[in-house]
Amino acid sequence: MNILRTSIIAVLLALLAFAIFGPITNLLIWSVAETWYFPAKLPQSYGFAFWERVFRPQGNAMESLGNSVLIAVFTVIASLAVAIPAGLALGRGRLPWRSAFLLLFLLPQAFPSLAVHMNIARIFYSLGLNGTYTGVVLVHTIQGLVFSVWIATAAFSAVDRELEEAAANMGASPFTVFRTITLPLALPGLMASAIFVFLISLDEFTGTFFVGVPDVTTMPLLLFTASMEGNYQIASITALILLVPSVGFMLFIERFLKADVLAKVGS
């Protein structure tokens, strides 16, 4: 019985691993393939020529990567700064038209942005925000707002009210209750939303083009064209490079979260 169960789990995990890493292996192989065409099932020749092409000094890959990461970090800060109060109001407050507000925040993702970006750019040009980092951070924040607001709302409404009331009865001020009870309990959800916002910002293409270019360029500007036109080597290499800050940011958040939440729960 136990052996049967263990082997079922092993088979399921193997299938999952195949499903997840099969496509990713493809990415890894393409990143070092110099010749690969039918009927060969694996590349006929390997090498790093395309890595050299991505990292050639004229290509400005490192500058773009730096921009991407910096913009993503500020996007996370900006979206948390507006989403935490908004989530608090939506999750805990007596808000009139609550559902309507939530539906409103779905808009930036739900309305395919193809036809909207030109108008966003027009507003940004009139505000003098085009070609600035602030402009790009703002346009990314808007795209990420759906995630940060909805997830923050869910996180805050899941917090146990009795704990807050208990603290309030003991004479804690509303802000102290928020700081010591509500926020720490909602933190895992908020951090998850931070990860998603970070990833959205890191992968964003169209908004960056309309608002940032030519002064601010990011990594996906390179990635998008390469991938769409089947330049698999360049696209794979760029995607691999973008993995570094993505995974790094998640690990950072998780460490920060563990240390912080545990410390607060312990005290």
Added chain:
Amino acid sequence: MLSRRASLFLIAPAVVLLGLLFLYPLSYSLIWAFSDEDLGGWGLQNFIKAWGLYSWDVLFTLIIVTLSTLIIGAMSVAIGGYLTLGENRVALTVLRTLYRWPLFIPFVVSAQLMRTFLAKNGMMNNIITSTGLMDPLAAASFLDWRGIVITFVWKQTPFVALLVAGAMAALDRSTIEAARNLGAGRLRILLGIVVPQVGTTLMVGLILSYVVMMSVLSVPLMINAQTPTMITVDMAWRINAYSDYGVANALGFITYAMTAVIAWIYLRQGVREGGRPQ
């Protein structure tokens, strides 16, 4: 509980940001969608044309996205559930390190990977045939609606699973232990005790996934060679080929309506069940 005034005050920054930088530009799009060029006034002409040309694509999009959402829901509950209730330490560690990776691959790259993975002579079929499990002649291409669904599930499951697993980990373990002591099976505990308690998070995750899938252009563009196709492809086509913002925006409006209806039903449901819609 916050007062009405405090709540409005807290939500104000987000609403102002959204209003100025998105709703205002969006209003131009809506004007385009509802204006009638032939009559020079307002009208539903663009919607009629959009529906006439693309009604199949609207239906196709709805089916694909709904199907993907359901599969994502089932997979993420399974992953989250095993992470919460599983006992095999090795399996837990493997699963935990495994399931998140697609989260970090941008959509456009996911589409590229799946295009080379799922094709007739793609890597998946190559691996399966070289293990002898399948005859090479039986190899088929998945680059149609199935390819889109597979890509969506692959890319979005980790997103929902991450949220759900987080919410499950935060649950009070005492009820779970009590049920277990009473001899309840793990599947019953998962569906009867754990899932209802993380229902909010699960639904939020699924709705957000649904929204994202509705508006992705690169996946149907790079994977689906067949007709019908998804609405975003038609929108891009109207704009790029004909500079027809009217029909494109009408399609955008239809997309949003399809999302809003689902989200609205979910929010109402919460109210009717007596609890707050969360």
Added chain:
Amino acid sequence: MALKITNLLASAAIVLAGTGAAQAQNVLNVVSGGSENMVDYVTDYLGPLFEEQNPGWTVKIVGTGAGDAGSQTIMEKLVAQSGNDAWDTDVVVVTQLKAGEMVTDGLLQAYVGDIATGKLATRDTAKVALGTNVEGYVMPMFHSQTAIAYNPDVVANPPKSFDELKAWTAEHPGAFGYNGIKNGMSGVAFTTGWMYAYAGNTDQLMNGPYDPELKAGWDKALTELKAFNENVTFTPGNAGTLDMMNRGEIVMGPVWVDMFYTWQADGRLNPNLKLLLPEPGMPGQPYYYAIPAKAANAEAARKFIELATSPDVQAEGIVKRFNWYPGIDAQHVESTLDKATWDKLFTDVTPADLAAKGKPFPLGPFFDDIREAYEVKVSN
């Protein structure tokens, strides 16, 4: 911990502010539609050359992607800043359809008369873009042509005309692939070639005058195309066709010649694959250099385009390094190149082929009619 993060962010903010201020004064901003190698062309060859000849200037290039979609993005960015006095884009590289629309909408400035190389491009496509008069506003960067790519190992006697292709696909169902019309220009080009072959009035389709009644006579051609489609494999996009050839899933399909050569050079296509132009021909189009109406650095932009369309640069950069057909008239380029390089460009498709079977895309309104007719009568 919190303090560390604050410090980190503060220094990041300083870097952000610093980069904004440290922008060099003389930057020429080029935005290019088209494929990645068009961006590489400016990054690696043309940009450095211009910087060398014009000390103090830096060329900055961004690509927006292939087809009308990429050029549409550029147009939208110009529309968005049309209220400003100085636009942030100095040179654009766009497709014919969008160049025509941009001229009509007043987004471009006439400059060809002001540059020394202005008289070197005299082909029709330098003056008319899909029926729109663009004379004076554009210089062709290079000419791009669609053709049928095939694998000679599998197809020893490739079909030489659309008629033969029809018969061939009936015998080999699924071996020919193209990307319909919604998903990239190579499929649109194939459809256009089909219409030139079977819809009649080919000259009128290409040169006008526009007649909205003409489409009534297309039913037979479209029905036959629908029947033809039963035997083809549909591919996801221009790259999708090449991608399926890469894996041997199809052995023949319409491609852009320059893209085909890039795929071969990057090791993604068998170097043995060949190209052919079937009777009565397939369309091609140039990519245009243009200057936005209120470009901040119009003077430098003119210098840049003058350099880009000079015979030497067209020979060395466009033909020799990047395997494109020259944008300016061939005789100016041929004389500066050695014969071997020149012949290499025309290995599969000879200059005579190109002259006889390289067609323009149809007049704008006909083009719309063809695409809508396909949507309604073929893909439904």
